[in-house]
Amino acid sequence: MQEEFPMIQIMDQNGKITDTSYIDQIDKSLVQQFYRQLICMRAFDQKAINLQRQGRLGTYPGFEGQEAAQVGSALALEEDDWMLPTYRDHAASITFGKSYNILSSWNGRVEGNLPPKGKNILPPSVPIATQLPIAAGIAMANKYKNSSQAVIAYFGDGATSEGDFHEGLNFASVFQAPVVFFNQNNQYAISTPIWKQMHSETIAQKSIAYEIPGIRIDGNDIFAAYFETKKALERARNGEGPSLIEAVTWRYGAHTTADDPTKYRNQKEENEKRRQNDPVTRLERFMKAYGFWDEKLAEQIKGEIKEEIDGAVKVLETMPPANVNDIYDYMFEKPTWTLEQQKEEYINHLRGER
Amino acid sequence: MITISKTKQLTLIQAITDGMRTMLEEKEEVVVLGEDVGKNGGVFRATDGLQEEFGEKRVFDTPLSEAGIIGSSIGMAMNGLLPVAEIQFLGFIYPAYEQIMTHATRMRYRTKGSFTVPLVIRAPYGAGVRAPEIHSDSMEALFTHMPGIKVVCPSNPYDAKGLLISAIEDPDPVLFLEPLRLYRAVRGEVPEEKYEIEIGKGKYLREGDDATVIAWGAMVPVAMKAAEQAADKGISCDVIDLRTLYPIDKAIIAESVKKTGRCVVVHEAPATGGLGNDIISIVNDTSFLYMKSPIERVTGADVHVPFWALEEHNIPTPARVTDAIYKVIHF
Numbered sequence: 126m127q128e129e130f131p132m133i134q135i136m137d138q139n140g141k142i143t144d145t146s147y148i149d150q151i152d153k154s155l156v157q158q159f160y161r162q163l164i165c166m167r168a169f170d171q172k173a174i175n176l177q178r179q180g181r182l183g184t185y186p187g188f189e190g191q192e193a194a195q196v197g198s199a200l201a202l203e204e205d206d207w208m209l210p211t212y213r214d215h216a217a218s219i220t221f222g223k224s225y226n227i228l229s230s231w232n233g234r235v236e237g238n239l240p241p242k243g244k245n246i247l248p249p250s251v252p253i254a255t256q257l258p259i260a261a262g263i264a265m266a267n268k269y270k271n272s273s274q275a276v277i278a279y280f281g282d283g284a285t286s287e288g289d290f291h292e293g294l295n296f297a298s299v300f301q302a303p304v305v306f307f308n309q310n311n312q313y314a315i316s317t318p319i320w321k322q323m324h325s326e327t328i329a330q331k332s333i334a335y336e337i338p339g340i341r342i343d344g345n346d347i348f349a350a351y352f353e354t355k356k357a358l359e360r361a362r363n364g365e366g367p368s369l370i371e372a373v374t375w376r377y378g379a380h381t382t383a384d385d386p387t388k389y390r391n392q393k394e395e396n397e398k399r400r401q402n403d404p405v406t407r408l409e410r411f412m413k414a415y416g417f418w419d420e421k422l423a424e425q426i427k428g429e430i431k432e433e434i435d436g437a438v439k440v441l442e443t444m445p446p447a448n449v450n451d452i453y454d455y456m457f458e459k460p461t462w463t464l465e466q467q468k469e470e471y472i473n474h475l476r477g478e479r
Numbered sequence: 480m481i482t483i484s485k486t487k488q489l490t491l492i493q494a495i496t497d498g499m500r501t502m503l504e505e506k507e508e509v510v511v512l513g514e515d516v517g518k519n520g521g522v523f524r525a526t527d528g529l530q531e532e533f534g535e536k537r538v539f540d541t542p543l544s545e546a547g548i549i550g551s552s553i554g555m556a557m558n559g560l561l562p563v564a565e566i567q568f569l570g571f572i573y574p575a576y577e578q579i580m581t582h583a584t585r586m587r588y589r590t591k592g593s594f595t596v597p598l599v600i601r602a603p604y605g606a607g608v609r610a611p612e613i614h615s616d617s618m619e620a621l622f623t624h625m626p627g628i629k630v631v632c633p634s635n636p637y638d639a640k641g642l643l644i645s646a647i648e649d650p651d652p653v654l655f656l657e658p659l660r661l662y663r664a665v666r667g668e669v670p671e672e673k674y675e676i677e678i679g680k681g682k683y684l685r686e687g688d689d690a691t692v693i694a695w696g697a698m699v700p701v702a703m704k705a706a707e708q709a710a711d712k713g714i715s716c717d718v719i720d721l722r723t724l725y726p727i728d729k730a731i732i733a734e735s736v737k738k739t740g741r742c743v744v745v746h747e748a749p750a751t752g753g754l755g756n757d758i759i760s761i762v763n764d765t766s767f768l769y770m771k772s773p774i775e776r777v778t779g780a781d782v783h784v785p786f787w788a789l790e791e792h793n794i795p796t797p798a799r800v801t802d803a804i805y806k807v808i809h810f
Contacts, residue, residue, distance in 0.1 A: 207558075238589050247557075248589050252581045258547050259582060262554020262562075269510070269536065269560060288574070292547035299542055300551075455588045456627050458595070458650040461679070461726035 130329040130341040132373060135348035138402055140410025147352050156408075156417045159347050162196045163405050165430045166216040172434050173215075173231065177382045181442070185231045186213045190345075190377035193404030194309050195279075196220050197350025198372070201358055202277060207245040207263050209256040209278040213309075213376075214249065217279060222246050225437035234447060235455075245274070254284035257293025257306065264302035264367070275361040276304040277354070283314025285328055294369065298335035303361035305354060306369045309344060311376035316389035328371040337367050344372030345404040375402070449475065484670040492662040494636035494669045495525050495601070498643035499563060501673050503533050506561060509647060511538045513548055513565030513601075522567050523603060523662055549575035549600065553583050556598040561647055569604035569656065570616035583652045584627030599646045603659035604632075605697045605747060606779075606794050609787040616784055617748040622654050623725040623757070629678055630724040632656040634699035636667035638722055641676030649678060656724075658697035665700075681728035683735070687715025690741035690804050693732065693758055695721040698745045698795060705745075705800030714808055724754055732758060733765035740771035741807040745795050750778040772810030775803035 135144045142148060170189050176182035188195065195216035202208065202221055210218045215227050222241040230237025230249070238248035250256035260278035267274045284290050285308070297304050308328050312319050325331065332339020338360065342349040350372055357368040375398055379386045386395075412418040453460060453468040460468070489497060502509045511526055511533075517540040520527030530538040541548050545566055552562040566572045572579075579600070587595045606615035622630050631646060631653060633639040639657070646653035684699065685706050694702035699720050706716040717735040721727060736742050742762055744755040755776040762774060777795040785793050 235589060235591060239591060239593050247594065250582075252577060255546075255550065255577060255581055258550020258578065259554040259557070261547075262551030262556075263558045264554070265551055266555040266558035266560045269555075270558075289546055289550065289577075292542075292544045292550065295542055295544065296547045296551045451591065455591050457587070457629075458592075461629075462729060463726055 126326040126330045130327045130339065130371075132341050132343050133349050133353060134343040134346050135352060136346045136407060136411050138407060140407055140412070140414050142411070142415070147348065150352070151348070153417060156412060157422075158200065159196065159351070160408055160412065160423075161426050161430070162200070162220050163192050163347065163408060164427065165433070166192045166196055166219065167405055168430050169215070169219065169225070169434055172438065173228065174378070174382060176438065183231050183233050184381050184383050186381040187378040188213050188216055188376070190375045190399070190404070191309055191311055192216055193347035193408070194344035194350050194372040194374050197347040198277065198307050198354040201351050201354035203275070203358070205245065205274050206358070207247075207260075207274060207276040209247045209260045209276070210249050211256070211279050211281065212249040212251050213281065214279045218246050218249070225434070225440070228437055229441050229444060232441060234444065235451060236444070254280055254287035254289040254293070256280070257284070257289055258296055260304050260306070261293050261297040261300070261302050261367075264297060264304035264361070265300050267303055268300070273362055275358045277307055277358070278304060279307050279309065281314060282308065282310040282312065282319050282322055282328060283317065284308070285331060286322055294331070294335045294337070294367070297367035298337050301364070301366035303364070304367045305357040305361060306367065307354065308369065308371045310371050310373050313376055313380070313390075315380040315384060329369060332369040337369060339369040339371070341371045341373060344374030345402050345407060347404060347408055484672055486668040486670050488666045489636045489669045490663045490666055491633070491636045491639050491657070492523060492525050494640040494667070495643055495657060496527060496529065497669060498640040499526065499529060500532070501640070502561075502563075502644060502647045503529065503537055505673065508559060508561045509537070509563065510555065510560055511563045511565070512541050512552065514541060514543050514567055516540060516565050521565060523659065525601070525657070526565065545571055545573075545575035546578050549578040549583065552598050553578060553586070553596050556596045557586065557594050561597055563599045563601060563647060566600060566602040568614045568616070569602040569618065570613035572600075572602055576621070579628065579652070580625055584625055587651065588627060595650055596652050597650050598652045599643070599655055600652070601655045601657060603657045603662070605658050605660055606784045606790050607660040607697065609790070612784070612786060615790065617746070617779070619656060619724055620748055620753050623754055624752075628652045628654055629726070630654045630656065631678055631722065632658065632696040632724055633722060634658060634661060634696055634720050635665065636669050638676055638682070638720075640669050641674050642678065642722065644673060645675040645678050648675065653678070656696060660697045661700070676722070679723045679726045679728060681719050681721045681723070681731040683717060683731070684720050685716060685718040687717050687739070689714045689716060689739055690743060690807050691717045691719060691732075691735040691739045692743045692745065692800065692804065693719045693721060694745040695724060698747055701795055701797055702745050702800060704797035705804060708797060708801045709804045714804060716804065727757060727761065729761050729765065732761050736762050736766040737769045740769050742774040743777060743800060743803045743807060744774065745777045745800055747779045747794050749781045750776060751781050753778055772807045775807050777803045
């Protein structure tokens with residue numbers, strides 16, 4: 126099956142363009158956009174982990190190693206498309222939403238789940254694969270309304286073992302809904318490796334069962350992530366239905382800051398993979414080989430990013446205290462008497478009243 | 480000015496169909512979906528004729544997948560539609576429980592209202608029709624315990640249409656439980672036009688001074704029969720049809736129990752963790768000092784609905800309810 130679903134690569138590990146069909150679309154502005162966002166997301170991820178270590182952020186699921194898959198696919202979206210990320214897809218949602226708002230959700234603030242103004246970004250899905258039937262439904266509504274909006278749903282390799290993965294793909298397929306199922310095969314569902322997750326060789330081949338296009342891309346190649354997602358989104362917009370993309374990548378770090386990957390992975394092997402196949406380094410190699418590299422500009426971008434992320438942390442750390450009313454006020458459009466009573470009793474308790 | 484509306488004699492299930500038809504006519508955003516709801520008109524014919532009338536875009540069959548039906552309906556509801564999703568039997572809803580619990584009920588909460596899920600889930604429930612196993616489950620408490628969803632349960636054709644329209648108009652998720660035993664048991668006058676019955680309001684079906692009997696759905700006729708039998712012995716009862724299981728009508732319970740000082744709660748669901756306990760709790764909070772005797776519950780046992788050769792032994796009967804009424808009277 127790996128032969129039938131070959132890994133699509135536009136740029137190899139040395140940064141060399143191996144598929145020239147997109148060459149005229151690769152210009153300075155696109156490359157700089159890629160580079161800026163990749164290093165920005167890497168810096169963001171490292172900052173978040175540091176904050177967690179310092180006790181300034183709650184449990185955090187890092188995405189280091191997956192930046193190209195997330196940034197590339199997110200940049201392929203149109204402004205009013207829909208995005209359904211998981212709890213590990215902050216790079217995708219920050220890139221698409223142009224906002225660091227999501228950071229506060231990792232500090233237990235519900236405000237972090239609010240989409241940036243005008244953006245159709247759902248809060249990160251914590252239960253596994255349950256967002257996929259919802260993505261199909263959002264896309265079905267788009268089709269019903271003759272909207273040109275497409276939908277992208279992210280999920281990991283472990284999600285493909287859940288019933289909701291199959292139900293989501295089946296609904297999208299039956300109703301030919303305009304949705305792209307974007308899998309990041311980062312090789313591990315917490316500690317369970319992909320070869321213990323499934324007996325099939327690829328995730329892309331699961332598309333056969335639903336008779337939808339399925340492709341396998343090098344998820345550490347930002348060009349493949351960008352151009353292949355763009356194609357799938359265009360197919361969706363043209364009424365050609367859903368598709369499945371398997372982006373083969375690698376999660377460098379732990380499942381979350383509460384996990385220890387040294388228990389289940391060989392660190393020497395990790396470091397070697399990283400040296401050879403890091404998505405950021407690969408783009409740098411490409412930029413240097415094709416005349417896009419500008420040392421001065423890179424330094425300038427890094428400075429700007431530091432400022433931007435420090436600004437996001439400041440926003441996080443200067444948020445007013447969470448409002449107790451928020452516990453009760455958003456269950457329903459109008460609170461039920463049970464909620465009104467429970468709220469009143471608790472607020473009175475806080476005030477010291479009986 | 481008095482408006483005299485035209486009415487039709489409908490069964491409960493016909494009233495449900497009429498409610499859906501009314502809303503399909505009124506709002507283009509309303510879609511009806513589920514297994515076999517299209518050409519076949521649903522396994523109980525609740526959607527009979529709707530696809531023919533409104534087309535396959537509005538009324539459509541789905542794959543056999545409860546999580547898929549509810550998951551996709553959540554997505555549609557978030558994106559501007561008003562889906563009315565049918566689950567063939569409440570006992571088949573368990574694969575969709577995760578979708579309801581993890582997304583439908585908490586989308587508004589976790590986004591401070593940025594995304595909402597105006598979804599209606601219709602599900603026939605309850606025993607007494609000699610159905611195969613699972614088909615007769617009455618697990619409403621699984622949903623009344625679930626924050627973020629309203630649960631309604633009509634017992635007659637008039638309420639069925641009005642409550643269903645209210646459920647479709649409601650901006651939040653609503654589980655609409657249909658007592659399948661009553662689908663065709665009675666006919667009633669149902670206005671032809673659109674009308675709503677407020678979610679969260681119970682109704683007196685009978686008034687009396689000696690005891691309050693509280694029931695909903697398929698247990699309402701059982702409670703009424705028991706009240707009639709008690710009346711023959713000179714005991715007069717309030718019978719309250721709760722109609723909405725979340726949020727429960729606290730006021731009507733308090734009002735009636737303060738008057739009668741005695742209370743019997745009837746439900747066919749298992750006793751432990753059942754909604755009867757919440758009703759007892761409401762009485763405790765509102766009318767404890769008015770009580771002349773402890774509250775009695777007449778419920779199913781803590782068992783799964785027995786295979787139908789024995790199911791009648793687990794469903795509350797008028798005789799069991801009258802026993803309970805005598806017990807609260809003669810305490």
